[in-house]
Amino acid sequence: MLVRVGECPFPLDPAPEVLEVGFGDGRFTAALARLHPQRRILGAEVSAASVARAIRRFRREGIANVVVYHGQATFALRNLVAPRSLKQVYVNFPDPWPKAKHQENRLLRREFFRRLSTRLAEGGELLLTTDHEAYWRFAQDEALASGLYTVETPPPPPHHLTTKYALKWKEQGRSFYHAVFRKKGEDPDPWPPLPRYPMPHALMSGKLPLLESFPKTVVRFEGGTAVLLEAARALPEGYYFLTHLDEEDLVQDVLLEARPSAHGLYVGLARFGAPLATPGVKAAVAWLVGFLEGQGLKVIQRSY
Ligand SMILES: C[S@@+](CC[C@H](N)C(=O)[O-])C[C@H]1O[C@@H](n2cnc3c(N)ncnc32)[C@H](O)[C@@H]1O
Incomplete structure (x- = not known):
């Protein structure tokens, strides 16, 4: 229902x-x-x-x-x-x-x-x-x-x-x-549905840094803002990033994650909570990948 x-x-x-x-x-x-x-x-x-x-x-x-x-x-x-x-x-x-x-x-x-x-x-x-x-x-x-x-x-x-x-x-x-x-008439703009992206992520190589702190970060993109609120350690290895998204007519709280996978370090949207992978999620993932590049990690493959 x-x-x-x-x-x-x-x-x-x-x-x-x-x-x-x-x-x-x-x-x-x-x-x-x-x-x-x-x-x-x-x-x-x-x-x-x-x-x-x-x-x-x-x-x-x-x-x-x-x-x-x-x-x-x-x-x-x-x-x-x-x-x-x-x-x-x-x-x-x-x-x-x-x-x-x-x-x-x-x-x-x-x-x-x-x-x-x-x-x-x-x-x-x-x-x-x-x-x-x-x-x-x-x-x-x-x-x-x-x-x-x-x-x-x-x-x-x-x-x-x-x-x-x-x-x-x-x-x-x-x-x-x-x-x-x-x-009695129709607007010529068809107002298409929001674009969706299948699990935006990147695969990265290198060692995840031990983060001492993580400053709250606001990412602006066309149509809204993403706020990466805090990072939390995942066991045995990795991080979750609690992210608040506010974009056209939609507010979501999602988890981004950075954790080892069989193909490299997965940095992207976590499935938890069945999120909608919107342009805002894509912008937040792109920011996180850039942040980890700044910490010395390298992108092997981008899917966003
Ligand atoms: C004054 S109440 C009327 C509720 C009900 N229709 C009635 O007559 O008893 C207005 C309702 O609209 C909801 N609402 C306000 N803006 C909305 C929006 N943009 N989309 C969906 N619901 C909205 C509010 O949460 C509230 O329940």
């Missing part, structure tokens, strides 16, 4: 036809799944606690047509969703980012609508329900400015007002706003 991005195909196969962004406790997703048992639904949620709660709900309720991605909806859309495959995208009560200086954090911006158009099927639609009038207007302006959508604003369907946040705001007597953004 939970997508492990290091191990699944991009895009997912079979392709989801429905995406729910920020499903929270998953009650709307579960209702949708029961209403359309033949549809495959992908839910994307950044909160780990919400993901755990929702998965417990789906298991308890015997829901079998939902897959869950823990992370940014934009990452899911770009990498897990096939071009022109989505019939519906649901966004219920997105974080409104009410302050003007935080508006760039809003999800439903022009850039998002442009990218979404490449993953929506012909006539596919995004349905927004919110209590935040300013965000509702903002989203309409952004979608119209993209030139790729028609916009309608009917009253919210009653079953959209049964989410956890809908019930909370109902109690406070707030008003609700709804919009349907229907695709």
